[in-house]
Amino acid sequence: MNERMLLFTIFLLVYAGQPCASDSPVFPLHISENRRYLVDQQNRPFLVHGESSWEIVWRLTREETSDYFAKRAAQGFNATLFNILPDSQDPFAKNRYGEAAFANPLDFTTANETYFDHAEWVVAEAGRHRMAAFIFPCYLGISDSWIDELHANGMEKAAAYGKVLAERFKKYPNVIWVMGGDRDPEYAMPEHTALAHAIHQYDPNHLITFHGREHSSADLFHEKAWLGFNLSYNYKETYTQSHQDWHRSPIKPTLMGESGYEREANDWRYGTPQRMRRQAWWALLAGSCGHFYGTAFWHQKPGWRESLDWPGAGHMRIVREFFEALPWQTLVPEFEKQLIVAGNGEYGSKDDYIIAASTPDHKLVVLYMPVARFLGLDLSFYPGPVRARWFDPTAGIFSEPFQLENVKYVRWDERIAPPARECDSDWVLVLEADD
Secondary structure, eight states: OOHHHHHHHHHHHHHHTSOOGGGOOOOSOEEOTTSSSEEOTTOOEEOEEEEEOTTHHHHSOHHHHHHHHHHHHHTTOOEEEEESSOOTTSTTOBOTTSOBSBSSTTOGGGBOHHHHHHHHHHHHHHHHTTOEEEEESSOOOSSSTTHHHHHHHHHHHHHHHHHHHHHHHTTOTTEEEEEEOSSOOGGGHHHHHHHHHHHHHHOTTSOEEEEOSSSBTHHHHTTOTTOOSEEEEOSSOHHHHHHHHHTOSSOOOEEEEEOOOBTOOSSTTOOOHHHHHHHHHHHHHTTOSEEEEOBTTTTOOTTHHHHTTSHHHHHHHHHHHHHHTTTGGGOEEOOSOOSEEEOOOOTTTSTTOOEEEEOTTSSEEEEEESSOOOOEEEOTTSSSOEEEEEEETTTTEEOOOEEEOSSEEOSOOGGGSOOOOSSOOOEEEEEEEOO
């Protein structure tokens, strides 16, 4: 049996004793007892493994939407993220069935029932594919977008709109609300707050988070009662915001909600498959309870169907299989840097930083190395030898296990040198110690 098959077998065995999907409700999700991650209705850890379908409500037909979710679910994604309202730079924009969201965008009480019926259907269809639906009730936008319309409606109408949405969508267990949308509320803060409070009041059983500019929701709303968990947005080193959120009080889960997109050149890193892997592994080992992946066709314009088969999606499936074969929810970020004593890389400014997490007893350690190089480890605190394996995040394959002594490795040692590979040089190192 090859190592990829072994990993998948472990993945199946972990869940073999659990109730099957037909008799085991997953949604709505809620916060774990230790407030570090999300759990399903059976209190099982739910690793958010999401994909971004931002404009699916108004870009695609129902048949296309069904195809989209079926493909993503088959690839292992268990969450999706999208706007309820159409392209906000044209508030009169219509969906594929010729329906606009409002008769008058400056008056949210003029909602088009037919438009929102279709939005409901999209949420329900995501649920049919066992995907959590992270939905934006009023996307504020990168430029002007819906922030002006929200502000013009005033607090009373914003609250009324929130009540209508909450009462309409609360029957769908897979819903998670996302306030904001690529922008902080700024001058529309009163209306944004009224909208959030109304949704929280009339739909108390679904979690709410916030997505703003490139920072964490905690920077603005961490202590707000309506914010169930934090969401980070970072095109650079995804571990930095996850680390910051981990240390905040009160404790709330943190989720990497957006970073670079595959084949989208939003900065000098470009959207390579390696970047997709790097930002996911970085976030999860830095304390994030999940992550989102996307492609340059996040807007579902022509070409979206072909983009579903880009290599990044397959690499993301490997991420999920790897973590769900482990007690991932028990991993704690390595802040003290007592394990890695050489070859760390530069924190917060380059793409070479090695991230690590371990169980509290250090019997399981996972390290992600973005660039292959010498690695110095201090294993002297272990009472005996440590079992080690390299894991290839591009193929989902483990190396043969090897043993490391409980000493400090500060010089080159071929045993802890990652295997050679023709292309990308990122690797994962797994250390396991006996009782």
